[in-house]
Amino acid sequence: MTTKTVLFNNTVLRDGHQSMAATRMTTAQMLEPAPILDEMGFAGLETWGGATIDSCLRFLNENPFDRLRTLKKIAPKTPQLMLLRGQNIVQYTSFPDDVVEAFVRCTCANGQDILRIFDALNDLRNLATSIKATKKYGKHARGELCYTISPVHTVENFVKLGVELEKMGCDSLGIKDMSGILQPQIAYKLVKELKSKIGIPITLHTHDTAGLGASSYLAAIDAGVDCVEVSIVPFANGTSQPDTVRMLALLEGHPRCPKFDTGKLAQLRDYFTGVYKQLEKFTSPANERVDSDILIFQVPGGMLSNFRTQLKEQGVADKFNEVVREIPIVREALGWIPLVTPTSQIVGTQAMMNVKFGRWKMICQPAQDIALGKYGLTPGPINPEVLAQVIKQSGKKPVTERPADLLPPALETYRKQAVEKGLPADDETAVLFAMFPQQMQDLYKAKTAPPAAAGPVTLQSPAPAPAAARTVTATSGRKLAVTINGKRHEVTVENLEG
């Protein structure tokens, strides 16, 4: 057994808030903690990619590349990581190779250090362009295996994929357990096997959704994993990564236990507690708690964080359990695809439609595309009856080519379209416009408007709790029964205006 100190990456600035607060942390809220995080000895800081780019544009009125530049400037020492969805970049469908390469070029040019590259189907052809581009621009490519459980996902098969990723030029390997379903015994075997077959370092990324994450980290550390990814409470544990202080406590006395400044960790905890309160509209106790039901349904943390809201919007909030139970059925029919963006959203939508309209009565477009091979090769075969129905419904035939091989170059088209809408002609704008045309136009228009994002909170005095939550003792005033969202409260109202 190795006695080399295990490395920690910290995810609080990306997956921490993506998993706990619907990706709503603003760049302003990162300004104070980022330099502290940069000084602590983390092997890497995950700061970008995943849903953050979408969230910057859609909700926060921020240019994502500005965030990247800002964070690189204020936290220059520690390598920064981003999560890239391979050929999907940070969207839900495949893009042509020239757009993918341009995105990677801009990302690397702005100083991103480590690109975590995955494909939802583990179809390695969908990682090739991103890996090649990352290497070309002198950065670190971390190829990711999306971990899932199914009859076709064995340790042996995952090890084969790991060997392939090393051959493809990856500088390191990531095991991406986005649903938090990797069990300690499997984690041990998987890491042990991979370590015996490949020479590049291995990082394990998990979520504590089902209460397995921290224990699986310990097992992987015993098996020789090089690095694990942790976050900071309250953006930690539950649907997020295990908390740093907690992992240190779990490892205390272990020969591989790293050292971190506990005073600084407490300072960060206090700061992020303030941010968490500011983001309370997007947080939920359900994300904070351990829920082993995930072991049956295998829904990733980030998805759970949004799924309840989506069902509410669709008017089927009461069908939550039914829809969640439909997920494995949809998954099997679609070739046992792992659940990770975009497949988690697609399977979730189809499960909802199966419940709402009857099983396979209606098949959503992206689910049809998965069945037709347009996302790549599925791990298992598509259910023949579902495929037959898709072929009939769509009038299309299944494909076996690499999806991007069917797409002509398009960067210049996107650039031209952007310019026509009054946007600049540079690469950054073109690649973001390719993925988020409407949001990029909105952002550009909003540039002259005052910023809407929440301001930074200070470490010295955490922001006060919102007025609504403050405990008051009403001495006079009118007594009322108020029903809010169906829940009755007895309330005393005082007129404060005299």
Next chain:
Amino acid sequence: MTTKTVLFNNTVLRDGHQSMAATRMTTAQMLEPAPILDEMGFAGLETWGGATIDSCLRFLNENPFDRLRTLKKIAPKTPQLMLLRGQNIVQYTSFPDDVVEAFVRCTCANGQDILRIFDALNDLRNLATSIKATKKYGKHARGELCYTISPVHTVENFVKLGVELEKMGCDSLGIKDMSGILQPQIAYKLVKELKSKIGIPITLHTHDTAGLGASSYLAAIDAGVDCVEVSIVPFANGTSQPDTVRMLALLEGHPRCPKFDTGKLAQLRDYFTGVYKQLEKFTSPANERVDSDILIFQVPGGMLSNFRTQLKEQGVADKFNEVVREIPIVREALGWIPLVTPTSQIVGTQAMMNVKFGRWKMICQPAQDIALGKYGLTPGPINPEVLAQVIKQSGKKPVTERPADLLPPALETYRKQAVEKGLPADDETAVLFAMFPQQMQDLYKAKTAPPAAAGPVTLQSPAPAPAAARTVTATSGRKLAVTINGKRHEVTVENLEG
């Protein structure tokens, strides 16, 4: 390493709801799940003792011995456990030996199988009478070590205590990690050492408060622990014991993994979810989440479940962090006592007084008694300045005798007092009257009144939530849309004052 299947005790009917819902589960709410739990192959069901007896009398209008008899009747197969505070029985101060013996006699006579016996100071003299009585009445005595962290609490010292408990006649040993601060490396060493020195079986009891519990169970299982204690969600994880389904997932593939009916576990989860909703006045998201701050303050889960409420009642809710930070200071001054009932309450109260009035300006009676040795021998020395002040303030001198040696027999006095208040003359009444005189009188008076406890819920259709929490559709009143901190609420306002 042993490959013997590890045993699970289930705590949901005692510590599960004590830690998650302020001990408010009623006997009626246990009627349906108890027979199911009884069929599942748990090595034991914890059903009684701890705070349940107090809660039955104070809040639930139940005779605690009726609960014991009922549960023994409907779940006769699986050994049942209770938690006994040694010479304190289930109260906060020492009782004479004859009262302790009478309590144990009644408990054993009503079919209690395994008595978990501990002392808050680990002063084994305070366990002697209970252990002897348990053996005398033919039942299983499980001596408990209260685990804590301090300069005077080493693995070596705990092992010595374990050896002593075996010598005192205990049938098994419990490691009681009431604060959930036992770390995996220590758990491994402690169990390994104990297994090499004693022959009786060892059970580990922890809480997942700091997110260490499940991992420490795994380490203890690797070290050969015989049994661990688990609960059922939502009365599991967080400040309670790790969930059964979760522990099974963590152990899958492990040579010591036990087998349980997952269908029945899902059924129990659904049932207890209904009960948890009924008890929502007593539950809190803070109990459900993992909080590593506990590692600094070492406050047990059951205490956290009540502490916030107590501070609110004392008007110092805003001083929560300050009071919690004072706890280790009080603890050190009082000889590094572990924090467990009653010392957790005493230290908590004193910490609150230190914050409210200035450090050691006022010393509460029980803290004075600890300093004077009236609870037994403290693990470390009392701070000399605090002791001097206590001596001055109280006019009393420290004692070194076993506390109960200073107490004359009192059972007949309590019996006489009970009879004078119109209560029956039997032993059960006398021992409960000794601890809860007022509550016993109230219970007896209430016997003719209609029962106030919640009825049983059915597995098929969970009972509705209590009125205060019930979702209602207001049919009258004014409908408004109110935006609070940017969040829109649909509100109905009714005037209750006419």
